[in-house]
Amino acid sequence: MTFQRAGDWVALFTIDRIKEMKRTHHCGQLNKVSVGEKVHLIGWVDSIRDHGGIIFVDLRDREGITQIVFNPEDDASLAEEASVLKPESVIGVAGSVGARPEETVNRKLETGGIEVVATTLDVHNVAQTPPFPIDDEKGDKVGEDLRLTYRYLDMRRPKMQRIFRIRHDACKATRDYFNEEGFLEVETPFLFKSTPEGAREYLVPSRLNPGEFYALTQSPQQFKQMLMVAGIEKYYQMARCFRDEDLRADRQPEFTQIDLEMSFIDREDMYALIEGLIRRIWKEVLDVDVRAPFTRIPYVDAMNRYGSDKPDTRFGMEIRDLGDVFAKSEFKVFASTLRSGGGIKAFNAKGLAELTQGELNHLTETAQGLGAKGLAFIKAEKGEWKSPIVKFFSGGEKAALSERLGIEEGDIVFFAADEWERACTVMGRIRLEAAELLKNKGRLEIPSDRYDFLWVVDFPLVVYEEEAGRYVAAHHPFTAPVPEDTGLLDSDPKAVRGQHYDLVLNGVELGGGSIRVHRRELQKKLFEDVFRIPPDVAEDRFGYMLRAFGYGAPPHGGIALGFDRMVAILSGVTSIRDVIAFPKTQKGQCLMTDSPGPVTERQLRDLHIRVMDTE
């Protein structure tokens, strides 16, 4: 008896049974040509329409939806079985493809001209009622925490399926491109050692080395440079990177970069290579022809004109410098700013004069949040300028303003008077917020298929860090200086430009890279003389690199592109969580698996770790 029951159980998995599971077509495939064919479909029950007699089931799989018909006149017991199906259950259906009567053709459906008249029904797995609708429109409104808890249900929605198709296509285009260009994909370790000058890292305790830790790589930077010394010449990798920093809509603790490094190249080679890659990806994923070469904007210009090192050039409203206009101004705020070496910046938010007091207050708070004292403005309304500051301006200043900013009825001009970088940054941020307001008011339209790629170049090699009282690398310490600036390294380090480049798309930093230092003496000088890293610390952290550079290091350079951000833009979504299968919340938790979680005392003991009481 027991034996027999076990046999029944096994029967569920017999070869015959598995044969029945095989589909002959997918649910987006059948059309009028297939009429009369015997087919087998398998998928998820999308919806059931039970008319008391005839029953329609929409069957969904990755590729589409096909209507299945159960007619009690053909098979009463089969229709009875179908009538108790639950949405989201997995079923297999055999039947024949029938043309729908003309008046019942569904033009909203690819497969709307046909239906499958069922002859058998296999219920592979019955679904409980889902906690939220598996539906594009309704599903979009569901709280993200719930979607993430049941990510496997969320991902069944066609919108999500489309995104992961895009992600795959972009990845494939990338690999195809680099393979054709002669690159080798090489995997590099995730377990590295800590390099404290960068982002905060995830630490991994070493069981075999008590008290010591690995760090998960923030990027394969140092390994890929070693691959160049190793003679790989052209390396790429879809590289997972880990950073233990606070999260944002465009930042996850683990993320993917298109990472590459090449030997014997200069900046021009890199621009051409990446422009080719972008063109390839956009063509294959979206069938869009991206224009190349991309615009190049020096860092200083980007700051002056857009107030950002990742300018969004899809709309105008460029920032102007007004230092010369107000050089002899009676207006004390402007005059004193200029005297102390700061700048006066302004831009014209065209057509935004009608903004509400609340919106204006919000902009002011934003400016103050960035360290501005306030946000001066001039509204051009009803033929006059309304502004708390315009009374301080001379006739000549007003004329110059009007001319330089093109002030017309309905405009509002915002001002920043501050130390150069802050004045730029404040204007840059207000510019973006103003554009957002104009968009919401329907006064600014940016086509969704507009892609403004550009290179930001000529970054400073170093920036002065107040707290540490020393220069630190603007990008990373392996970036090569622009050759003609190298002489300034000792006398005026902040004037030295780095051979660094950032790729920017629609105001989003897609990635960045540089030509690297490949000479041991220069790298050593940067570590010790410019960044003032004590020699023993430099030896500890980078000794192996300096050693490697003593054995025939080729000139080389590379770049890394944020793949998640790229896919988000390709998909038209704003959060990279939407393009990562199993993303983490802002607190770094995975709601589906409930990680991170506690571990046993035994595990901790093995790792030589004791957890502190936190109060």
Add this chain to the structure above:
RNA sequence: GGGGUAGUAGCUCAGUUGGUUAGAGCGCCUGCCUGUCACGCAGGAGGUCGCGAGUUCGAGUCUCGUCUAUCCCGCCA
């Protein structure tokens, strides 16, 4: 670490100056229904108003704290 927003039925939301039994749509359950495709019709179940204090005769509503999610600043060489 800081600032903003949100949390009411399974889901999305409404809920007036603090006032009697907290509502709607969808979903779910039951019944009816043979050409629908977001099928339709009728009926029904379903709530610790995130959690904890406080003010009050009385709190979904006011106050404080806290938790969670999210957006932003700091941070992200």
